[in-house]
Amino acid sequence: MGDTGLRKRREDEKSIQSQEPKTTSLQKELGLISGISIIVGTIIGSGIFISPKSVLSNTEAVGPCLIIWAACGVLATLGALCFAELGTMITKSGGEYPYLMEAYGPIPAYLFSWASLIVIKPSSFAIICLSFSEYVCAPFYAGCKPPQIVVKCLAAAAILFISTVNSLSVRLGSYVQNIFTAAKLVIVAIIIISGLVLLAQGNTKNFDNSFEGAQLSVGAISLAFYNGLWAYDGWNQLNYITEELRNPYRNLPLAIIIGIPLVTACYILMNVSYFTVMTATELLQSQAVAVTFGDRVLYPASWIVPLFVAFSTIGAANGTCFTAGRLIYVAGREGHMLKVLSYISVRRLTPAPAIIFYGIIATIYIIPGDINSLVNYFSFAAWLFYGLTILGLIVMRFTRKELERPIKVPIVIPVLVTLISVFLVLAPIISKPAWEYLYCVLFILSGLLFYFLFVHYKFGWAQKISKPITMHLQMLMEVVPPEEDPE
Numbered sequence: 063m064g065d066t067g068l069r070k071r072r073e074d075e076k077s078i079q080s081q082e083p084k085t086t087s088l089q090k091e092l093g094l095i096s097g098i099s100i101i102v103g104t105i106i107g108s109g110i111f112i113s114p115k116s117v118l119s120n121t122e123a124v125g126p127c128l129i130i131w132a133a134c135g136v137l138a139t140l141g142a143l144c145f146a147e148l149g150t151m152i153t154k155s156g157g158e159y160p161y162l163m164e165a166y167g168p169i170p171a172y173l174f175s176w177a178s179l180i181v182i183k184p185s186s187f188a189i190i191c192l193s194f195s196e197y198v199c200a201p202f203y204a205g206c207k208p209p210q211i212v213v214k215c216l217a218a219a220a221i222l223f224i225s226t227v228n229s230l231s232v233r234l235g236s237y238v239q240n241i242f243t244a245a246k247l248v249i250v251a252i253i254i255i256s257g258l259v260l261l262a263q264g265n266t267k268n269f270d271n272s273f274e275g276a277q278l279s280v281g282a283i284s285l286a287f288y289n290g291l292w293a294y295d296g297w298n299q300l301n302y303i304t305e306e307l308r309n310p311y312r313n314l315p316l317a318i319i320i321g322i323p324l325v326t327a328c329y330i331l332m333n334v335s336y337f338t339v340m341t342a343t344e345l346l347q348s349q350a351v352a353v354t355f356g357d358r359v360l361y362p363a364s365w366i367v368p369l370f371v372a373f374s375t376i377g378a379a380n381g382t383c384f385t386a387g388r389l390i391y392v393a394g395r396e397g398h399m400l401k402v403l404s405y406i407s408v409r410r411l412t413p414a415p416a417i418i419f420y421g422i423i424a425t426i427y428i429i430p431g432d433i434n435s436l437v438n439y440f441s442f443a444a445w446l447f448y449g450l451t452i453l454g455l456i457v458m459r460f461t462r463k464e465l466e467r468p469i470k471v472p473i474v475i476p477v478l479v480t481l482i483s484v485f486l487v488l489a490p491i492i493s494k495p496a497w498e499y500l501y502c503v504l505f506i507l508s509g510l511l512f513y514f515l516f517v518h519y520k521f522g523w524a525q526k527i528s529k530p531i532t533m534h535l536q537m538l539m540e541v542v543p544p545e546e547d548p549e
Contacts, residue, residue, distance in 0.1 A: 098324065102325055102328075105294055108378045109293025110250070111371050113293045114336055117131065135322060144471060150467070158448075162450065169513065170450065172517065177443055185440040218425050229417045256335060261335075261338050269337065288437060295444075314469065335355065456476050
């Protein structure tokens, strides 16, 4: 059965390869407008529906809250420009992995791969599914907080559904993505337009004395940034559209400079919309900010808001699962994770083992965690590696002068982003130590144990443990190695 499945998969791959010239030519027809659309669609997800409350709780005033949202947009733009230089200088796939490999060598690169698989990607998936669950539950528990057991069970069900869809069919996953991407743009437009109409009607009283009662401690600012930057997550992957753009060395930086500020404007206007109908205290007491906004502004059609927010978050979760499943698949193929994670389903031709593994880890994160602690956990790990990667850009300006740099940003930009990254990583630990930061560091460093046992030294006893596990899982799940694999 395995041989028959492998032959079938190879025939399908050949047929796909025969169609590749058409796909490639279509992809290269994307212009500047298409690049901006991809950027906006990638970044806007679940964050803008859950982060406003957390950003406000750390700043405790309307004025600083809006400033944090604008500053997060500036930081995302500068970071994306640095990644545009890296992406056009080192044209290898794998996100930060090849950049860290070129700058520092295999161990930091491996630790990024490990942290992405064990910490960053699953915690992101868990946060999005918890957001979906809270918005779906909110209408059924009007005026009170939904029970945690209900929220977490529904989030786990969402993870199971999305993991199943992506394990069964690539095409089905892409259909889900396309439908829900349109839904999130609709709800963003509804909230912004409603808010602007209310503002034009003179609903500005909540903006009076907007800096009164502000909390501006170092720790509070860094945690506010964590939650704001969560909403901008995806800026670091924008260099992946390089191959899809006409004249990428001109259009990529232009798409970043136009696209991310456009997202920033949307986020600021959405927060302004929230504040036109809610005081800072009311917003903090709201269980689901957009639902409260809909109840006050769109009644009796307020059911539109939780429905479309649920669609938006499911779309974001589906996109995260789709890309992270393939990241695990690549790491497994390169020998950096269990070999079975690089295998492909005989029947479905999807990286099913990688997606199932990802779903299991995300479900584990849901059990003890709430959204705020998971966002802090995710952001700490993510900005640790963002800072390290952009520091690598500075390092390679001196150590790899021979590399061609079609896009070259002024050195002050990576220096500034690196310094801000150091602040974001250290400030919350120093000002308000929490267990999740220690757990995060321990999880990342535990990758060294796996690296030396299974990747670097390949001890015989470690191989004896992993081979039977791989064989039994392969038979259970009906999966085979990819064609490129020597086995």
